[in-house]
Amino acid sequence: xxxxxxxxxxxxxxxxxxxxxxxxxxxxxxxxxxxxxxxxxxxxxxxxxxxxxxxxxxxxxxxxxxxxxxxxxxxxxxxxxxxxxxxxxxxxxxxxxxxxxxxxxxxxxxxxxxxxxxxxxxxxxxxxxxxxxxxxxxxxxxxxxxxxxxxxxxxxxxxxxxxxxxxxxxxxxxxxxxxxxxxxxxxxxxxxxxxxxxxxxxxxxxxxxxxxxxxxxxxxxxxxxxxxxxxxxxxxxxxxxxxxxxxxxx
Numbered sequence: 001x002x003x004x005x006x007x008x009x010x011x012x013x014x015x016x017x018x019x020x021x022x023x024x025x026x027x028x029x030x031x032x033x034x035x036x037x038x039x040x041x042x043x044x045x046x047x048x049x050x051x052x053x054x055x056x057x058x059x060x061x062x063x064x065x066x067x068x069x070x071x072x073x074x075x076x077x078x079x080x081x082x083x084x085x086x087x088x089x090x091x092x093x094x095x096x097x098x099x100x101x102x103x104x105x106x107x108x109x110x111x112x113x114x115x116x117x118x119x120x121x122x123x124x125x126x127x128x129x130x131x132x133x134x135x136x137x138x139x140x141x142x143x144x145x146x147x148x149x150x151x152x153x154x155x156x157x158x159x160x161x162x163x164x165x166x167x168x169x170x171x172x173x174x175x176x177x178x179x180x181x182x183x184x185x186x187x188x189x190x191x192x193x194x195x196x197x198x199x200x201x202x203x204x205x206x207x208x209x210x211x212x213x214x215x216x217x218x219x220x221x222x223x224x225x226x227x228x229x230x231x232x233x234x235x236x237x238x239x240x241x242x243x244x245x246x247x248x249x250x
Contacts (some may be wrong), residue, residue: 026061030069033059035105038078038089041112049079049087076102098122098189108195111247119193120242124235126186127174131218131234134177135227142177146219149173153212159202164195170215174222174234197241201248208244211237 030232037043049070050058054186056066070087073079081087096102106115134142152166168191175187201207214237221229 001083021241026065027068027072030059030061031072032067032105032108035073035076035078035101036068036108038073039095039102039105040109043089045091047089048085049089053088078102086144098186098193100188100192103189103192103196107200111200111218113246116249117191117242118198118240119197120245123190123193123238124242126190127171127238128231128234130175130178130180130183131222132227132231133180133183134174135222135225135230137179138177138222138225142173143223145173145176146170146223150212150216150219153215158198158207158211165196167198167215168195170219173246174218177222201244204248208247209240211241211244214240 010098034043041050052063052066052070056063059066070079070081074081076099077090077096079087082088097118102117106112122165138146149166149170153163153170156163156166158164158167171190171194173186173191175183178184214233218230218233218237221227221233
């Protein structure tokens with residue numbers, strides 16, 4: 001969902017007071033509340049959501065806002081609504097686990113360690129191969145994007161939102177430089193996974209180490225056209241990031 005859909009209001013009860021006049025924000029707040037409850041395990045697969053009338057009243061929102069929020073969840077594979085049967089949470093296998101909103105909902109609380117592992121396994125499969133392709137196919141625009149992202153990460157560090165935005169730009173630039181349209185479609189998901197895991201690692205303490213040099217190694221290899229070094233560097237980057245994440249989940 002876009003920025004207009006987002007609202008950090010704490011539900012239930014407060015939703016109606018917060019941004020009552022902005023339907024899209026309200027829908028986003030309800031979707032966030034329900035999505036976080038589902039992905040976080042408070043509402044389990046197979047369970048039925050309370051009826052539209054009861055839930056909209058409990059959340060202090062209109063029935064239409066609640067209905068639209070459920071449609072958002074359905075589009076992401078979290079729930080299914082059927083006449084008379086109501087709305088039930090679907091099995092986890094049906095969820096779009098790479099949807100940026102689903103990622104955000106997962107990291108709103110304490111993420112499941114299996115889910116975190118799965119994300120890093122995906123990254124370990126996709127990103128080293130993308131870095132190899134990028135080293136072979138990058139052009140001047142790609143090199144400029146990589147350098148700008150690295151400059152932003154150095155300047156701001158990954159402890160800041162500006163630095164994390166530069167980090168997302170870095171990974172996005174690599175996927176785009178691969179010139180593989182299918183890989184590029186993963187850009188938003190990979191970027192969200194990178195951003196949320198980086199934020200998660202800093203929730204209770206500073207980053208255990210500075211990961212910027214790992215990114216510099218990969219970026220310089222791609223800029224130099226060294227496919228072997230780019231692939232190897234990215235593999236190390238992802239593995240070290242997983243180790244850092246595990247260290248804060250113990």
